[in-house]
Amino acid sequence: MRRKILSTRQESLLAELTPHIIPADGPVVPHFQAKIVQRLDRFLFELPSLLRSLFLWGMRMFDFAAIFFATPRRRFRRLPHPSRFDYISRMSRSWFRPVRDWLFGCRGLILLFYYSQPEVMAALQFDPEVWAREKVQARRQALNLTETIGEVKIPAEIPQDDQDDSEY
Amino acid sequence: MIRNIDRSFEESCEVCVIGSGAGGAVVAKELAEAGLRVIILEDGGYYPTSSFSHDPQRMLPRLYRHAGGAIIVGNAPIMYAEGRCVGGSTVINAGICYRTPEEVLDNWRHEHGLAELSYQKLTPYFEQVEKNLHVMPVPDAIMGRDSVKFKQGAENLGYRYVRVQRNIHACQGTNLCVLGCPTGAKQSTLVSYLPEAVKNGAQIIANCRADKIVIKNGRATGVEASVVDPANHKIRHRAFIKARAVFVCGGAMHSPALLFRSGLAKRRSWIGRNLYLHPNLKCVGIFDEEVKSWQGSIQGFQIDEFAEEGIVFGSTFLPPGILALSLPYFGNDSFKLMEHYHHMSVWGALVEDSHPGRIWRIPNGTSLATYWIDALDRRRFLRAIALLTKIFFAAGARKVLLPIKNFPAVNGEDEIAQIPQLRLRASDLSIFTVHLMGTCRMGADPRSAVIDMNHQFHGLDNLFIADASVFPTPIRVNPMITIMALATRAAQRFVENRRRYLRDA
Numbered sequence: 001m002r003r004k005i006l007s008t009r010q011e012s013l014l015a016e017l018t019p020h021i022i023p024a025d026g027p028v029v030p031h032f033q034a035k036i037v038q039r040l041d042r043f044l045f046e047l048p049s050l051l052r053s054l055f056l057w058g059m060r061m062f063d064f065a066a067i068f069f070a071t072p073r074r075r076f077r078r079l080p081h082p083s084r085f086d087y088i089s090r091m092s093r094s095w096f097r098p099v100r101d102w103l104f105g106c107r108g109l110i111l112l113f114y115y116s117q118p119e120v121m122a123a124l125q126f127d128p129e130v131w132a133r134e135k136v137q138a139r140r141q142a143l144n145l146t147e148t149i150g151e152v153k154i155p156a157e158i159p160q161d162d163q164d165d166s167e168y
Numbered sequence: 169m170i171r172n173i174d175r176s177f178e179e180s181c182e183v184c185v186i187g188s189g190a191g192g193a194v195v196a197k198e199l200a201e202a203g204l205r206v207i208i209l210e211d212g213g214y215y216p217t218s219s220f221s222h223d224p225q226r227m228l229p230r231l232y233r234h235a236g237g238a239i240i241v242g243n244a245p246i247m248y249a250e251g252r253c254v255g256g257s258t259v260i261n262a263g264i265c266y267r268t269p270e271e272v273l274d275n276w277r278h279e280h281g282l283a284e285l286s287y288q289k290l291t292p293y294f295e296q297v298e299k300n301l302h303v304m305p306v307p308d309a310i311m312g313r314d315s316v317k318f319k320q321g322a323e324n325l326g327y328r329y330v331r332v333q334r335n336i337h338a339c340q341g342t343n344l345c346v347l348g349c350p351t352g353a354k355q356s357t358l359v360s361y362l363p364e365a366v367k368n369g370a371q372i373i374a375n376c377r378a379d380k381i382v383i384k385n386g387r388a389t390g391v392e393a394s395v396v397d398p399a400n401h402k403i404r405h406r407a408f409i410k411a412r413a414v415f416v417c418g419g420a421m422h423s424p425a426l427l428f429r430s431g432l433a434k435r436r437s438w439i440g441r442n443l444y445l446h447p448n449l450k451c452v453g454i455f456d457e458e459v460k461s462w463q464g465s466i467q468g469f470q471i472d473e474f475a476e477e478g479i480v481f482g483s484t485f486l487p488p489g490i491l492a493l494s495l496p497y498f499g500n501d502s503f504k505l506m507e508h509y510h511h512m513s514v515w516g517a518l519v520e521d522s523h524p525g526r527i528w529r530i531p532n533g534t535s536l537a538t539y540w541i542d543a544l545d546r547r548r549f550l551r552a553i554a555l556l557t558k559i560f561f562a563a564g565a566r567k568v569l570l571p572i573k574n575f576p577a578v579n580g581e582d583e584i585a586q587i588p589q590l591r592l593r594a595s596d597l598s599i600f601t602v603h604l605m606g607t608c609r610m611g612a613d614p615r616s617a618v619i620d621m622n623h624q625f626h627g628l629d630n631l632f633i634a635d636a637s638v639f640p641t642p643i644r645v646n647p648m649i650t651i652m653a654l655a656t657r658a659a660q661r662f663v664e665n666r667r668r669y670l671r672d673a
Contacts, residue, residue: 002400023502048239048534048537078218092496108494109493111493115487115509116488121488124509131463132344135351
């Protein structure tokens with residue numbers, strides 16, 4: 001098991017921030033807030049430690065800076081909903097680059113995960129699964145190919161389904 | 169067959185190759201074919217073609233270093249992407265194949281003393297690599313609508329363009345190259361060189377990070393490595409690969425890092441310097457008609473009209489998640505724009521660097537890349553964006569989204585003139601790169617280079633480097649074929665002189 005990167009407080013901040021970043025008029029993704037917490041934690045785990053620390057520091061700054069830049073003067077997690085959206089808009093144009101950059105990065109990650117959900121991709125008329133499956137079959141039929149790489153050593157702990165899960 | 173590693177181990181071989189990308193796979197195949205016992209250490213995991221998916225959430229952590237979230241530090245943070253899997257960056261690149269431009273090789277010969285690297289002398293290596301990779305011009309049958317529009321734009325403006333050559337075999341135009349080709353049509357080293365290497369006896373050890381090259385009596389005697397659990401990045405087992413020669417092929421970021429950890433920076437002060445990036449800028453055009461840029465080859469044409477200025481243009485494809493990430497919108501504004509995804513086309517500019525950055529050693533054994541963008545670069549970036557916008561409108565776009573903060577979109581050709589006049593900071597531009605080069609540069613003079621013309625580390629008999637880090641300068645084109653041709657040459661030179669290189673210390 002890998003260690004969790006986000007604390008409970010950070011998870012809750014992320015869950016509170018997410019509805020203001022994803023489009024309210026867009027397709028609804030069931031349990032997206034829970035999914036985003038899990039996905040972002042996994043993503044942060046992969047980042048270089050310096051970048052990961054900066055991200056977590058930025059998260060604290062974003063929450064705390066609401067005391068100075070939001071109305072009413074409270075931490076982000078305690079702001080009423082309309083004030084949260086105003087605060088996010090203001091921070092996205094802020095002169096204070098660390099918070100602005102953090103918000104841009106965090107926003108980007110949330111949207112990356114949102115627009116990668118099948119429901120959302122379908123709404124964009126993007127259906128790569130069917131498309132890719134057709135193409136894989138077409139090539140297999142054309143060439144009757146199988147891929148073999150021979151012997152590759154990997155650690156015993158890697159679950160086999162993580163290695164051999166056929167997508168198409 | 170997959171053989172599991174369940175304990176620390178020591179193995180011996182004649183040549184240990186570190187990295188399985190464009191450099192390492194080629195070296196391993198050539199050496200294994202010559203009958204040498206080869207072990208390849210690969211930091212990333214082994215993911216066969218059948219496991220590739222269209223889902224970035226799933227593929228980014230598997231195939232990309234730091235899940236694609238790596239950053240170069242400077243006056244503007246520059247995102248860079250590189251592969252971290254068996255096959256390296258060849259698994260996740262677009263498979264664009266260009267030979268090194270003749271003028272670049274001329275410069276290497278005259279300025280860096282690389283007399284043997286003339287275009288003529290490298291031609292047999294280019295040909296060999298192109299044959300092994302099935303390099304061919306993108307056929308009309310898989311030309312996407314975005315590429316056709318790109319060509320239309322170039323033709324309408326009278327710009328010179330070329331049909332792109334790619335390493336494809338029966339490509340169906342699935343356009344998921346950057347997440348691993350699910351059809352296996354892209355001839356990455358995963359499906360081309362590595363199976364050949366393995367067939368000839370080479371062993372690949374995946375999830376195995378090279379920690380240090382052991383140097384004794386002026387010779388490399390082996391590699392200390394760690395077998396890492398990909399699920400939690402914890403070191404599971406230690407490994408020692410005893411080798412009579414070592415090839416470092418970890419790429420421009422990680423080859424110097426390994427040399428730093430091995431204490432070799434004392435011998436060659438140029439390790440880590442001379443970092444070139446080919447900075448990339450992307451613009452998004454929105455057309456009235458459907459483009460569906462996910463259908464067809466990832467890139468069909470390149471505009472090289474401005475190559476002398478160091479600017480090359482091409483089309484590309486980004487899945488919706490990655491595209492939304494790069495646009496400066498959120499909430500309903502984001503969706504209003506992304507609703508037009510099937511009308512969008514992403515085109516990019518590759519800009520030649522005017523000066524190098526650097527890789528620094530940091531105390532925890534890793535490295536940090538720094539790169540500063542100066543006024544000349546900014547002017548060149550703005551010119552590239554203005555030209556690209558012009559091409560979009562010439563192709564029929566009604567709106568173009570720009571990678572510039574505070575100037576995110578252009579709605580008509582009359583607004584293009586404002587772009588070169590913009591006064592902005594480097595951090596106002598969204599820049600990224602996929603071509604890191606030059607941090608262990610090749611040169612005849614040991615005082616200003618890390619390796620010699622035979623890829624041999626200056627001052628060590630049996631340590632070699634064969635990857636993009638050996639380029640003395642940026643090369644203006646996609647680097648895969650250059651890396652592979654040089655690696656082929658390095659391996660064949662090694663085989664010719666094997667007695668000298670493989671003698672015991």
